[in-house]
Structures are given as structure tokens and as C-alpha cells.
Amino acid sequence: MKLSLNWLREFVDVDLPVPELARLLIDATAEVESWETIGAQWDAQRIRVAEVVAVEPHPNADRLRLVTVEAGHGRQQVVCGAPNVAVGQKIAFATEGAELVDGHTGERAKLKLRPIRGVESAGMVLSEKELGLSENHEGILVLRPEAPIGRPLVEELGDIVFDISTWANRADLLGVLGFARETAAITGKAMRQPALSHTQSAHKVADAITVEIEDPDLCRRFTASLIENVSIGPSPQWMQERLQKSGMRPINNVVDITNYVMLETGQPLHAFDYDLVRGKRIVARRAKQGEKLTTLDGVEREFDNEMLLICDGEGPVGIAGVMGGGNSEVSANTRNVLLEIANFRPGSIRRTSAYLKLRTEASLRFEKGLGMEMPEFAQHRALHLFEALTGGAVAAGLVDMYPGREPRKTVVVEAARIEQVLGIAVPTEDVRRILTDLGFVCHFVPPGKYSVQPPDWRPDIEIADDVIEDIGRIYGYDKLPTTMLRGVLPAPEVAPVRELRERVRDLAAALGFQETISYTLTDMARLKRMVPESDTLRSNPLGVVNPVAAQHAYLRTSLRPSLLETYALNRRNIDGALRVFEVGFEYLPIEADLPHEGTVLCAVLGGTRETRWAQAGGERLDFFDAKGAVESLLRGIGVKAAFAPRTEFGFLEGHTAEVRAGKEAVGVVGQVHPDHAAMFDIDEPVFLLELRVEDLVRHLPERPEYSAPSKFPEVRQDIALLVDAAVPAGRVLEIARSHRSGSISISAGLFDEYRGKGVPEGKKSLALRLHFQANDRTLTDGDVAKVQQGLVVRLSKELGAELRGS
Amino acid sequence: MSVEPSLEGLREEALAALASASNEAGLEQWRITFFGRQEGRMTALLRSIKDRRVDERATFGANANRLKQELEGALEAKQQDLKDAALKALSTDSAIDVTLPGRPQVLGRLHPVTQTMRDCLKAFGDMGFRVAEGPEVEWDRYNFDGVRIPEDHPARDMWDTIWVNTLIEGKRHMLLRTHTSPNQVRVLERTPAPPVRVVVPGKCYRQEATDATHEWMLTQIEGLAVDEGVRMTDLKGVLYEWSRQMFGSDRKIIFHHSYFPFVEPGVEMAIDCFICRGDGRACHTCHGTGWIEILGAGMVHPEIIETAGYDSSRVTGFAFGLGVERVALLRWGIEDIRNFYANDVRFLQQF
């Protein structure tokens, strides 16, 4: 909301510098976002209030006139083109050198005087545009009649306008009076009340209109007053100025008064043209399903039966708390004004304005919850202004239907509770002062209790802690010391998946992968590049109703597209090896329940290894780099992995393996199928590995398997085996590694795979390095020969392997 | 005692030959010449001791052995000299250009948001907060109703919600959590009695346009401490410690009034601007106010304590919620939040 400092000063004295006031309000009341200084550029010497004392025609130009002004230092003549200049007006007058906005170009420049059509001009009578107040350059700015001649304009018209965002529970802060009260409480100054007095005519409102509330659950109070014989015209300059500063457009005196009182009190008002109210009857009732009304903005709107309408004898004339109807609008022809000020159930107004997508100054206030006494207060304030500014006669009394009347709330606040919540004791006199300044009625009940009645305009106050907040924020949170939590620590929750996830993240980074984080929402096309139709779970992701953009419409069921996209994006900028990973969720739908958020590590790599000189162009990364990463990662967490060929959508067959822990598949590693890579604009071999953290968790050893290093030397032996080309090398290794004889164990590694010359067609040669070791003795050649013999026999039996060169 | 002429001659010859040896090969040649097992001259000399007359044998033998020791010593010294010379040459003639680049090794890094998250969790962990996580896809009853934001409450405007397209009995209830606060309710629900002291990290989502300081996907940490005797001063103390750990030990903090339906009182916390140190002039970080808004917090609303089944007249609590990206932006002076999820490795590698 926009808050004018001048307006605020009408109700409370403020002598603080602006930044300090802003700081205090931020600390205790609401978020002051910024402020604007009106008249910051107005030179106090060169721009002053003056009076027009004569207007004569220009001798050489029909459109121009010669205007004589009294600016406090004698009369001066200027040439003026404004159509609205008239004798007796108070105007803003600038002399040479004043900094102004050029009325035509909009640029700031110093005023340079020169003869206009042959007549000298001593200065300039200013428009709003020239003062930087608005874009209005139609005529000159006319000041209030009481403005003192010679007064610097910056004193007359200068102001500070704060831009403040207020909280969702404080409708009272959407009015100047709310801020005046807060300012008074914070600074210790007294607050002044606006004028409410007005006279009443012999006519009675009650004779002119009847009001019925059919749905008291939605309409808790409805007041109506009548102002007869108003003269519709512009509202006074000061009112227009305040409306403009508050971001509202002046319309006419009647409409302006309703807006002005709303801005001042926070309570919305609505003026009807009384003569257009059919049947001289107002009914507040729920709409009939499908009922329609054209609102003030010219839009026809349709209602459901939970929306409250204001109707006259024949039909709807307004949407309660949101906007009036065009059929009863105040116009230039209006003579008599029916003024509605009501209180509606906040949730209902919010629902209506949300469903209609119609948020107005009124609905924003009603939905936050207004005081039930506010309608009456605002009526008196408005009637005071109607009498003063429209020449109308105020009919006697108010029609006041008040089905929602409630007894005044009393909240008991224990002094001990203040200390229990805030951590400090607040002196009784401070509690009393703060609450009284904020409009509470506060009785101290010795030895340690306050009986508190919150003011009507603070329906947000419900419990003792609400009162304690008001005490705390005005007393000042800067008075709170810092203390440390005491007491016993709760037991930690066990979260093996989370712990493993973080270890896996560390390991992936340690293995050279850069961590990335992608948006978890994607689109169907992207997802389907790596998810087959046959995977009915993953190909039916959860969609969102209102995505921020079309490419973020579905919760991803696979990280693969995200990572490939990241790879492609970086490939544009980076030569050489690229290794990226993400640890995140795939969101797997569950019928009528929240999705399963499965934790997955996905990594992609490709490109060429860095050379000695850190340049691209070394050997290409391949499947075995990806597999090596999986092996190291699993070794890092102590999980024994096995690999088996696998056919997987989006991967190149014959270059893809399933990662297994025990018998369970826990992931996949392989080359992305070039056709699929191409969908991501990747035109080089690229490899992807994926591990499901939740599945891995089940295979974590409780503690690392450990054996003491043998004190006896090991014996190394290289052998070459001939096997069928189709026999997986992993199988050979598996057998070699599992082979034991007595206390002798073998650790085996592969150091060559060879096909071609010297090896029969359909066969391959595998070179194995075997390390024999016993933990109880030094092995003899005989021992080794025996164990090796046994192994070869086994390999020959199980895999048809034969020892090469033997 | 004089050395026999034959020994003296051998000695001079051997030392001269040793002096002229300039490398390992020369030394080896010398060793063979004088100490070779078969033909070595020194070896032969020693072997000839037994051929001496008995009365000469002792003296000659002693002299010969002394000479052997001397020559062996000389050889060792010469070897050492050559080794020293070689090392010297290594550090001078063969000195490498140490400014040449090292051989590349692979090194990955954690995402700056992950790093910042971990640093925050560590700071809170040191104060006894345990990590508890909750789902990103949530029910509205946890995200809103459970934290006192019923439908038709204007506070729902504080969070623009992305709704999931799933109808439960004809109504929309599933959403992407807009904050980590729903997990307050979940944690309390599964904790039969206080104390509770948790931090809840995780992603949140907002239906809003992105700019340099706003992202629609964001990472939050929610904190919750509930027990008898938890006071607002404790909240201030915990957040003060965290601020000092994240932004330097000379940080100052202030609370100012704020509103969140699930806390009472509600505050926003700001830290003093460590960029301009409050000199007020055109600071982009604090906009000249000297203070940087950093998180929202407050005392847990008694209604939430009661819903958990605890006695709100005895049990109090505090809660806070902070944006991890914002902390990362501030601590590293990053200007645009959109860098985090654009996944440009050239950016990510620098943290």
C-alpha cells in the first residue's frame, strides 16, 4: 500500500528522519519496501505559491494569454497557454533557473525565459507534468485556495510516499489510521482522530430504504445512509492529490469520498445512485447458480450459489465486497447517494474474488478480516465529508442490520507466559502502555495477569500469544538477548537412504564427475526419449495443472533425460572429457497417493580424455570408463557388484550392462544409443550410469569385510586361457576368485583379452594374473602348482577353458 | 714405519686411476682392476701375503690390509662424489620448468547449493538439530491446512502453488510443496512427546516468474525445536550462531516483525550487510539499508503444538525457514540465482 507522510501527519506528529521512521515501521509493523519523495527537485527559492491577479489576451496570439501573478515580491507578468487559468487561483509559479520537466519532451531542464510571440515572460505557471507530479499537461495545477502566497511549493505540496507491503492478517494496515496508530505506539506520540461530525436533515434513512440480510453467515453487518441533493463535481485538489499518491484515479466528489475514506480507515464503502435502486430495497443474499451482473468495469459476470450478491428490489446491483454493478453506478446525473458500508465473511469474499479472478481494493481488505464496528465509524467519517464537499443533505440515522454482533473478546495474558514465549520479562508499565497505544483495553490483575480486550479493528487477535507478539514487536526484539537451547537431545531418526545418498554424492565427485541439479519438472517429449512406452509406470508421469512453462509440465520419472540434456548443453562450451552427475528423485506415481520419490544417482560421461597438456584429443572415454566409475563407487561403499549384458531402452545393445548387487539389479551402465543421443543433439559416443540408492542400501555391509594382510609372501603366476569367444571374462574371474584350496586363496586379475592370429576362430585368449597366498605359511612351488592345476581343471569343466601353450 | 715400495707404487697408481674415473663405468673398471676377485691387483697382493717370509709376513700383511682399507675408503668417497655431482646436475642442468602445467587428474565438485546446504546442516547439527526429510509432492492438508492456512485464507497468496493434476474424490489436493513447513507437521505427528529438534532440507516449488533473485524451484531448510522451555531468545541464539558460521563471526542479526500463520510471534531475520558494512551508499546487496533479509522465523503457534498432542501451556517451540540459494548467493556474491539450475559446468566448477 502507498502511504503519504503528509496524510499520516494529519493523525500523528512525526519528527523523525524518513529512513528512521521506515526502519521503525519495518521492525515493528510492516515491510516498507521503498519511498518516493515528491518535490525533491523543487527549488524552494524558485518555485513558489502565487495568486493569479489578472488574465488578459496576448496581443499576438489567440491561444496565449498574459497572466499577472502575485508571488509575494510584487506582481509579475507571464505568458501562459493553459485554458484553465483564472483570476483568484493559487498556482505554482517558477522563476528562471528552476529545474522542471519539459511539458513536450518530458526531459528535465532548467527554466530559461525568452520572449513568447514578442512579449517578455517573468516566469512560468506550472502544470502537473512540469512539476513531475503526473503526465497531465492539459492545464495548470490549481492549489487549495488557502495556500499562502510566496510559500515554497515543496512545503505546500512536497511529500514522502511509502510503498509498504502489509501482512495477510492485518486489514487495519490497509488504512492510514492503522499506520498512524502504529506510529504513535512506536514513537510514543499521541494519535489524533479524524473529524466525524455532520448535521442531519429532517428526512430519515429508514423511510427511504429497507435492508434485508438473507444470509447472515456471509453478511455480518450492513449499514446504509442517504445523502440527498448532492452536486456531482470534481473533488477538492487536496483530496485528488492524496488519492493519486495512493495510486487511485480521482473520478468525482462522491466516488472520491468513498475511496478516500477507504484509504483512510481501511473499510471499503460503496455508493449507489439512490434513484436507480429499484424498489427502494436492498437485499444481501447468495446468488442463484448462473445469475449474472455487469459490473462497473463493464464485464458481465456469472455467479455460483456460494457468492454473496447485493440486490435491490429486482435483482443484483453488486457483488458483495468485490465490485458494484453498472446498473446503479453513481454518474454525473446522480442527485441522491445511497452509501453502503458492510462487513462480510472474509473467506467468502476471498473465494468469490478468486473464482471471478477479480481482485479489487475492496476485496483485498474484506478478505483479510475487518472490524465489525468499522462500518459505523466509516459512515460517520464519510458523511462528514459528504456534507462538506458535495453540498448534500445527510438524512437522519443509519440503517444498521447487524446479525453478526458478537460480545467483545477478552484475552487473559499471564505475565509468566510473556516470559515463557519471549524469554524476557517485559515491565508491567511497558505492557500497559504498548497495548493502550495500540487500542487495547488492558487491566493488570495482580500479581501477574493482564485482562486484555483487543480493539475491534484487530480481529486477528485471538489468543494470548497474539497479544504477546504485539507487546514484543513494539517493545522491540532488539531487547532480546541470544540464548542457547537447553535440555536433552532427541534421538536421531535413522535415515540410511539419505546417508548413503550423501556418500554416493561425495564418491561421484571424487571420481571426477561435476554435480549438477536439474529442474525436476520436464515435458513428455523429453521424458519419452529415454523412457519406453512399455514402462507404464514411468511413461505416465504426474502432470501439474499450472506449470511455470510448458517444458516443466511433468514430474520426471527418470533422471536420464536431465543428465543427457546437461551433457549436451555443456558440450557446446567444453571440449574434451565431460563427466556430470546428479543425485535426485524420480517421482513414480502411485494410485490415489503421493508418488514414490525414489533416490537415484545418474551420471553421464563422454568425450576425449585429457592429454598430458590438458588438451582435448586424447583417447576417447568408453564403456569401461563408465563401468570403472560404477566399480569404484560401489567399492567405495563396500558393495560387491556384478555385471551382466542387458537390453535397455535408449541404450546400445551389446554395450550395456545391468549392475547387480547379489542377485538384484541395482542399476545400469552403458552406451546411450546413438539415435537417442542424437535426440539430445549429442553426436558422439556418450555413456550413462544409473544407480538406485534405495536398492543399494539393502546390500550395504553392516561393517566392511576385513581380513588381516598375510605375513607370508604371495606367489604370482600368469596364465593364458583359451575359451569360447562367447564366454564372459567376468565368469572366468569369478571362478578364479572363488577358488580356494585349504588355506590357500587366489586373487585374480585380467590383463589381456586377445582374438586373432594364433587363436582359433570363435575363441579368445584371456591372460590372467593369479596371486596365491596362504595365511599360515610360505607357499612352495609344489603348493602353487597344485592349486593352479585344480583351478584349471575347474575352468575347463565349467567353461571349457584350456590352458594356452600347454 | 715405512710402506714397502711395492705397496706404495700400487697405492699411487690406484689413487691416480680412481681420481681419473669420471662415471659409474669408470669406477666399476677401477674396482675390477684392483679388487677383481680373480685378477684384481689388490686381491693378488693380499693373496701373496702367504708367500712372504715368515718374519715379514705380519708386517707386510698389516700394511697390505691397511692399503686395502684405504683404497676401499677412497672408492666409497669417490662414489659419493659422483653421486653428489649427479644430483647437483639434476637440480641444475636438468632442472624442470615447474611452471609447466601438471598432468591433469579428474576432479569433480559438489554443486554450490549442495555445499551450502551441507554447511548449514553442519552448523545446525552442531547445535543438536537432526535431519528429517519429507516429500516434495505433498497434500494440501500438510502444506496449508496443517500450518493454519485454510482454503480461502489470504495468506495462501504468500505462496503461489503448483498443483498436481490428480483428483482425489473429485478435488485437487496434491501439490508441490511451497515450503518445507509441512514437514513440521509430519515430524510432530510421528513424535509422541517432545523434545523435537530437527532441520528439514529439501526442494520447494513456486508458481512464479524467474528473475535474478527468484527461482520457481528452490531449496529450503526448515528448523523446528519444540520442548518445555524453548524461548524466542533461543531462536535468536541459534540463528545468531548459524549466521556467524555462514557469514563470519563478526555478524550481527536483528529480528523484525513478520507474519506467518504457523508462528506467533512471527519475525524476519536480517544480518548486517557485510558488503558495505552499512555505509549506506548504493549497495546492491542491502539496498543501502545496511541489513540483509535472510529468513523467516517465529514461535510455533500453540494450535500446532496442541494438534501434535502436546500441552501448549508447558511446551513451546520455534521454527524457521531459510532459502539455501539465497545464502549461497550472498556468501559467494553470485548475482543471478538462475545460474544454479542452468547447469553450466563452467559456472559450477568454480565453487
Ligand SMILES: [Zn+2]
Ligand atoms: Zn550493503
